[in-house]
Amino acid sequence: MIDITLPDGSIKQVEKGTTAMDIAMGISEGLARNVLAAKVNDEVIDANRGIDSNATLQLLTWRDTEGKSTMWHSSAHLMAEALEFYYPGIKLAIGPPVKNGFYYDVDFMDYQIHESDLVKIEQKMKELAKQKNAYVRKDMSKSDAVAYFKNLEDPYKLELLEDLEDGTITFYTQGEFTDLCRGPHIPHTGFIKAIKLTAIAGAYWRGDEKNKQLTRIYGITFPKNAELTEYLEKVELAKARDHRKLGKELDLFAFSQRVGQGLPLWLPKGAELRERLENFLKRAQKIGGYDQVITPHIGSKELYVCSGHYAKYGEDSFQPIGTPHEGEEFLLKPMNCPHHCEIFKTRPRSYKDLPIRFAEFGTVYRYEQSGELHGLTRVRGFTQDDAHIFCTQDQVKDEFKKVIDLVLYIFKTLKFENFKAQVSLRDKDTPDKYIGSDANWDKAERAIIEAADEKNLPTIVETGEAAFYGPKLDFMVEDALGREWQLGTIQVDYNLPERFELEYTGSDNQKHRPVMIHRAPFGSMERFVAVLLEHCGGDFPLWLTGDQVAILPISEKYNDYCEKLLQLLNNSDIRGFVDDRNEKVGKKIRESELKKIPFMLIIGEKEVENNAISVRQRGMDDLGQMDVDSFIQLLNKAVEDELA
C-alpha cells in the first residue's frame, strides 16, 4: 500500500499502481468525468498511469492551467489525426499547447491547404472526438523510434529524436494516429467537445528562418460548446478595443500609403493627447533632476560607426543619406544615445556634476521588416521618451532604482497593473552577438538584478534577450489580443562610454569613465499610446483625455448660456466644447458617448432658469443638476486624485 496526499492534506491509502483516475472515481463519479490529467509530486502525468510510491496528488481538470494545456496538447494530436486522414503522407513537426489553444507545424509537401479547408478538418476532428479514443502511452527504444520515422520518411521527428536519450522515448496513440510524444494526455478524445481551428500561418522549422517554412495551424478546444461561444465572444470584444480601430474612431492617428508604411500621422487629437503625456513625464523628470536636450534627426555615419551600431545594424537599416558634392554620409537617427554622448563631451565633467541626466523626446527611424509592422506598436518612425544618465560606478544602482520608481509611478498613474518586469541577460554561449568585456557585462547584470531585488520588483529572467551592448530591465504589457509588448526599458551600458571615451574628473583628480543608463519609461510614444488605448478601451483618464466635457444645448435657444459655461470651464483649465449642431439631445449624447467624452452637460430651460447644469457621466445615467462651481471642483479634484 502507498500513501497519496491530496491537496486538502488528507491521505488516502491505496494499492501500488493505482491511477489518479481510480482515486477520482473513489471520490465521485462526477469528478472522475472531469479529470483530464494528474499532478503527482509536481509532475503532470496521464490520469490513467499507475502511481508506484507515496506521493502528493492533484487531480487536474479544465479549471487548472495544466489541465487546459493537457487537453490542448491532446487536441493537437487529434488535429494531426484529422490532417493525416485528408492529407496522407504529410510530415508532422511539432504540436504543442500554447496560451490560448494549440498548434501543429506540418510540412504539407505537395498539398495546397487553404483557410477554407479548416472547416472540414474541424468536422473530422469532431467525428474522431466522438469515438472517445483513448490516448495510449507506449515506451519505445530509440532504435525502434528511429526506424519508425525512417519508414514514414519524417525528417522532423528524426531530428527531434536526435536530442532524446534512449529509454526516455514514449509514443502516444489515439485512434489511427501515433506520435512521438512525452505526454501527458487526457484519457480519451471524448473530452474534446468544442473545436475551432483559428488560423493558418507559416512557421520556420525550429524557429530558424534558414530552415524550411512549415504550415502552422492554430486551434482551440473546449469541453463545452458554451465555452467556445464565450471565448469567441471575448475575442470579438477584444477586437473592439484594438488601438487601430479606436485610433480611427477617436481621430487620433492615421497612416497613408503615400507617406509610407509604418510611418504614423498624428492627427490633432492624437497629437494633443501625446503632448499631455509628454508634459506629464517632463514634469516628473524635472523633479527627478533630468535636463531636457534636443538633437537632430540625422547624424554622421561616423557617429554610429563609433557607437558600434553601424557594424551591428548598418546593413539592415535605412541606408546612409549622401550629400551631393562632398560625398558625406549621414544616417537617419535610429537612437539618441550617440548624440547624448556628444553632449556629455561638450565640456570637461567633474564627479561633482554627476549624475547627469539628459532627456529628449527623440524621434528615431528604424527599418523594420514589412511583415512586422503593426499599427502603432511596431512602426518605422517613432519617438522615444529617451534619457541617458551618466554616473559613477557607485551611483549606478541608486540611479537604476530611481528609474524603476519613475516607471512604476507612470504605470500606477495610468493603471497598468498587469505588467511583467523582465530582466534580459546575455547568452554566454553566443558571445559574438554582444560587444564589451565580460567584466563589464557582469557588473551591469549584477547592478540590474540587485536594483530590482532591492525595489522588491518581481522579475522574470530571460537569457539571451539582452541588447548587444548591455543587459536590460524591460516592462512588458499585453495588448487587447493578449500579445505582449515591451514598453518601459532600463539598460545599463559600460560600452558606449568606452567607445566615446567619456570621462569625468574624480575627487582624486584622475580621469574616470562614467557608466551610462539608457531608459525610456514609456518606451515609445507610439507604442505606449497604442497599448494605453487598448488598456482603457478609449476611456482615457480625465487628466489625459481630449475633451473632458461636452456641453449639449437642448435647443439653439440655450447656445449663449452654453458658451458662457464653456468660458467658465476653460478658465478653470477644463477642456470641452459646445455641441451646438441642429440635432436632438439624444443624438448628441450618443455621439459624446461614442467619442468617449467623460462628462456631458445637458442644458435646457430648467438649467438656464436655475443657473445650473445637468450632468451626465460617460457610461452612466443622469447624475442630476448641480451648480457650475461644484462641477468644476469635482473635476479638478478628480484630476488631482488621478495624478496623485
Place this chain on the structure above:
RNA sequence: GCCACCGUAGCUCAGUUGGCAGAGCAGAGGUUUUGUAAACCUCAGGUCGCAGGUUCGAGUCCUGUUGGUGGCUCCA
C-alpha cells in the same frame, strides 16, 4: 523578408453561376427647436487598391504589384 488571407463611397459593409456598382452612417441643402444612446425630406459622393491578361462583356476569373490583417523570423 517568409506563409496565408483581405482590399467596393470619408467610415462600416452588401454585391448570386462573369451581364447597367448598392445600403446605412458621415457630408451638403432644406424642414424641425428638440430633455438623457440615432428626427424627417432632398442631393451629392466610385477608374471596385494599382498595372496587365482572359472574355462579346471583369468588382467577380488569371498574372504581377502595392497596402492591410493573422502568424513566423527580426526588434539598437
